[in-house]
Amino acid sequence: MAVTIREVAEAAGVSTATVSRALRGLPYVDDATRLRVLAAAANLDYVVSPSASRLASGRTGSIAVVTPFIARWFFSTVLSGVEQVTHDAGLDLLLLGVGDPDRPSEVPTEQRLRQRADGAIIVALPADDPEVRALLNANLPVSIVGSLVPDVPCVAIDDAEAARKATAHLLNLGHRRIAVISGSRIGSIYTTQEHRYRGYCDALSTVGIEPDPTLVAFGQFTREGGEQAMVELLNLTLMPTAVFCMSDEMAFGASVALRRRGLVAGVDISLIGIDGHPQSEVIDLTTVEQPVESMGRFAAESLLAVLGLTPPPERAPGLVSTRLVPRGSTASPRDGG
Amino acid sequence: MAVTIREVAEAAGVSTATVSRALRGLPYVDDATRLRVLAAAANLDYVVSPSASRLASGRTGSIAVVTPFIARWFFSTVLSGVEQVTHDAGLDLLLLGVGDPDRPSEVPTEQRLRQRADGAIIVALPADDPEVRALLNANLPVSIVGSLVPDVPCVAIDDAEAARKATAHLLNLGHRRIAVISGSRIGSIYTTQEHRYRGYCDALSTVGIEPDPTLVAFGQFTREGGEQAMVELLNLTLMPTAVFCMSDEMAFGASVALRRRGLVAGVDISLIGIDGHPQSEVIDLTTVEQPVESMGRFAAESLLAVLGLTPPPERAPGLVSTRLVPRGSTASPRDGG
DNA sequence: ATGAAAGCGCTAACAC
DNA sequence: GTGTTAGCGCTTTCAT
Secondary structure, three states: OOOOHHHHHHHHOOOHHHHHHHHOOOOOOOHHHHHHHHHHHHHHOOOOOHHHHHHHHOOOOEEEEEEOOOOOHHHHHHHHHHHHHHHHHOOEEEEEEOOOOOOOOOOOHHHHHOOOOOEEEEEOOOOOOHHHHHHHHOOOOEEEEOOOOOOOOEEEEOHHHHHHHHHHHHHHOOOOOEEEEEOOOOOOOOHHHHHHHHHHHHHHHHOOOOOOHHHEEEOOOOHHHHHHHHHHHHOOOOOOOEEEEOOHHHHHHHHHHHHHOOOOEOOOEEEEEEEOOHHHHHOOOEEEEOOHHHHHHHHHHHHHHHOOOOOOOOOOOEEEOOEEEOOOOOOOOOOOO | OOOOHHHHHHHHOOOHHHHHHHHHOOOOOOHHHHHHHHHHHHHHOOOOOHHHHHHHHOOOOEEEEEEOOOOOHHHHHHHHHHHHHHHHHOOEEEEEEOOOOOOOOOOOHHHHHOOOOOEEEEEOOOOOOHHHHHHHHOOOOEEEEOOOOOOOOEEEEOHHHHHHHHHHHHHHOOOOOEEEEEOOOOOOOOHHHHHHHHHHHHHHHHOOOOOOHHHEEEOOOOHHHHHHHHHHHHOOOOOOOEEEEOOHHHHHHHHHHHHHOOOOEOOOEEEEEEEOOHHHHHOOOEEEEOOHHHHHHHHHHHHHHHOOOOOOOOOOOEEEOOEEEOOOOOOOOOOOO
């Protein structure tokens, strides 16, 4: 079938061991020999058989990205960042979809990964998820995007602070009746929304406002969910003057709900999101931007470092900073709040 | 290290060959034996070593997705569709980024794929791309999304027809001065935009309009590009009354340009896109919808069929249909055209 | 600096 | 139905 190392060895007049060394840039190969090997390999259009190499060495030369929702902006953007790094490092990138409630996996994630990747990047999965726990206990090097787990390389924003920023922005504009659209009910294993809710409450408390349970709606972090949640808020007898959405996508849904009601964001009701989704600029949505693609890149770099493939990245892992991007969707309340 | 097939064999009191057969569901294994093997494997938490299996069998059990822009909606959505299928089929999914002009790959795509995947899905890459040509000649089973190539399983929309639909919609509303925002210059190897330009011209010709070169702008299929292109169109001494954007993302950019100019889509200028991007509903953009996720699923299913892993999909490969979704961004011209 | 040879863990003939 | 065995194509000691 394909060209094997033996044919290259013969063509170069050396042993297979030498070919192996030469091709991988190992030391103790004469320069002249290496050149001859390289030439022979190129000549024969030889490519190392990954399975053979993996079997013999025990390393797979690939890393896996584990994520629940491939098509959503946050995830695909992280993925893109990761891909840049793995590509440059000559590693294979394995994509593992998990946790879609509609298509539960028979096989536990840890097993789906075993022997297939040297390390994994876990994107926006709660650390308390049993699958994630299992992964962390499987002594597979792991890097996490979107939440902070002790003793594991992580990259995430400070969710509470981002939420505080967003809420404070609304407060500064004079809003006092500020609703929040969260993912699912508060008190879940999804730390992201828990922290963001905390930040929201913190900000309110600085001006002496008690969080009002009727001003909390749930949008599942989807556009449709955000729309639905906004409808509920609009049906309140005492409508909020501003809404803090825990993600831009939910804010997009909220803005649709507003339009259907004939209301305009930034005029009738203020709207703010978190993400820095490219579309936020399109609808002129104020948001708290996070550097998603670099987070993916950084997670990958950290993982490579753990694997000993590269020197550790310059920045220390951990929290990356966010930036408030004020736009037209937030303004002072019409009647002074 | 890990549990091997031999340990399972010993635990079950059979040979490794029998374990191999039993675990893969091959025939000629006694039911009782199979059960014993399964139990032993489960007991020992055994997982087949993919490298060993691949090396011995010659099959990799993985398929690759080859794509230029992972983070863009169209690509990540196709990817998500593909992932659903590979996941269900128990195949590994390899992600190969290619053709990013900023990070040219040293290694040709065909080599990056060799021995690593049993088949590949090529997304929105021009068939005339040398890399793609090489892939097609490498007798690696391939399935293509986004363009039609003879003798290869493909799934795509009829680009010319979609463009015709979009343009006809504008014509029906009474527009006569209709601009188009294309990707790059007409006459490239990107068949998608060529076909869409054709459809645009066809539609115009039905009402006796000659395409006007000054009404063609280029947006590189990005939001920023669309914005820039729209700015150029707005600077024309004789502005168009409607603009057909070859993608929703470019239409998003165009809508930003409009807003900055104080113009409103659907009032001052009509705007139509192609894609059915989820955000099109958010900004109330008329569009021609294509079933992107199912296209991904379908491409994957076709590929599995070619690989003999599944019976061929029911629908025949080829063109899938599009649907005009009229929304607020298109309306009759203010002054009857 | 290079070669010989022993696996790595599985699959696939083939024999029984 | 099941076992034996010879590889698959590399990497990696260990010699030299």
